Amino acid sequence: MSEHSAEAPPLAVVGGGVIGLSVAWRAAVAGFGVTVFDPAPGRGASWVAGGMLAPVAEAWPGEEDVLRLGEESLRRWPGFADDLCAEGADPGLSGAGTVVAGADRADVEQLSVLARYLGSLGREVSVLGGRELRRTQPGLGSSLSGGLLVPGDLAVDNRRLLDALIDAASRRGVRFVPAPVTTVSRTEVRTGDSVAEFAHVVLAAGAWSCGLHPELADRVRPLKGEILRLRARRGSLPPPRRTVRAVVEGRPCYLVPRADGELVLGATQYEAGFDSTVTARGVRELLENAERVFPAIAEYELVETAAGLRAASADNLPYIGALTDGVLAATGHHRNGLLLAPVTADAVVALLTGAEPPAPAVAAHPDRTRETQEESA
Ligand code: GLY
Numbered sequence: 001m002s003e004h005s006a007e008a009p010p011l012a013v014v015g016g017g018v019i020g021l022s023v024a025w026r027a028a029v030a031g032f033g034v035t036v037f038d039p040a041p042g043r044g045a046s047w048v049a050g051g052m053l054a055p056v057a058e059a060w061p062g063e064e065d066v067l068r069l070g071e072e073s074l075r076r077w078p079g080f081a082d083d084l085c086a087e088g089a090d091p092g093l094s095g096a097g098t099v100v101a102g103a104d105r106a107d108v109e110q111l112s113v114l115a116r117y118l119g120s121l122g123r124e125v126s127v128l129g130g131r132e133l134r135r136t137q138p139g140l141g142s143s144l145s146g147g148l149l150v151p152g153d154l155a156v157d158n159r160r161l162l163d164a165l166i167d168a169a170s171r172r173g174v175r176f177v178p179a180p181v182t183t184v185s186r187t188e189v190r191t192g193d194s195v196a197e198f199a200h201v202v203l204a205a206g207a208w209s210c211g212l213h214p215e216l217a218d219r220v221r222p223l224k225g226e227i228l229r230l231r232a233r234r235g236s237l238p239p240p241r242r243t244v245r246a247v248v249e250g251r252p253c254y255l256v257p258r259a260d261g262e263l264v265l266g267a268t269q270y271e272a273g274f275d276s277t278v279t280a281r282g283v284r285e286l287l288e289n290a291e292r293v294f295p296a297i298a299e300y301e302l303v304e305t306a307a308g309l310r311a312a313s314a315d316n317l318p319y320i321g322a323l324t325d326g327v328l329a330a331t332g333h334h335r336n337g338l339l340l341a342p343v344t345a346d347a348v349v350a351l352l353t354g355a356e357p358p359a360p361a362v363a364a365h366p367d368r369t370r371e372t373q374e375e376s377a
Pocket of ligand 1: 050052204266267310334335336
């Protein structure tokens with residue numbers, strides 16, 4: 001199956017989204033002979049993502065394990081990006097921070113809960129009134145009631161990142177097989193009538209993981225998200241410099257600027273199975289909310305509409321670790337695939353080489369919900 005050197009332990013990575021590609025690249029650097037199975041590597045949900053690396057701005061009480069894992073990954077992001085740059089592949093990391101805006105008083109009250117929670121965890125966050133908010137980020141809507149400034153968050157250009165990972169992985173000898181996978185086991189990957197043998201198999205197929213392994217059937221589900229890509233026209237206000245997250249009458253939205261002048265506006269969140277059609281309602285909802293947050297976008301060119309399927313888990317933590325038959329799961333990253341790519345890749349490589357995974361990744365072991373499932377069966 002493989003043209004890798006005889007000493008390189010053969011590793012299959014099923015899924016070529018941001019998680020699979022990050023695992024593949026890091027594992028190839030660690031000496032594995034890696035084959036990625038994906039009919040369209042670098043597409044899927046990762047291609048549609050906003051690219052916010054925002055564990056603090058997206059934190060919520062009760063999700064401390066998600067926050068710890070996200071912060072660990074955020075700490076690893078600059079090194080991960082530098083390593084990609086050293087391979088000649090720049091992922092477009094931005095450190096401009098995040099402002100979070102609340103449209104009405106109830107939204108601002110929701111943000112105060114978040115600010116108090118983050119303060120109690122010792123996280124840096126400043127509460128802003130409406131005027132301070134607009135001074136901090138010019139162009140925000142005059143009706144916004146207030147918000148927060150979260151200086152430590154990063155953002156990445158998801159599409160540059162995916163191209164960078166494919167380049168870096170290819171340069172490290174990773175092979176790409178475009179065939180759709182039908183089943184996986186600890187050492188085998190089946191595509192149609194062919195079966196290929198490996199020393200290890202990593203399942204990183206995002207929302208599709210539920211159909212590839214019985215243990216994930218009830219634990220990973222697709223969660224649809226629609227985004228829009230817009231571009232300022234001549235004479236219109238330029239996009240915000242920072243990531244802007246907002247709560248508009250209880251509904252979240254975000255605006256993430258790209259270095260090339262595009263602005264990604266996201267994202268809806270629906271339980272719609274594997275339907276990835278962009279709907280008129282989704283587009284209207286995003287534009288209505290975003291116009292209240294950053295009114296200038298009404299004059300922007302609408303460049304693209306797209307929908308992706310996040311891989312959701314019941315507790316919003318991913319599954320990183322061995323399933324009972326030894327397949328290594330790296331899936332279920334919910335809203336946080338791009339953020340969690342570095343820590344997931346490092347955890348998987350640690351598990352493959354018998355090293356200690358990063359401490360916050362232990363909470364993401366698939367065993368955590370297996371017991372609950374068995375009790376309720
Ligand atoms: N991480 C943003 C989203 O999933 O919409």
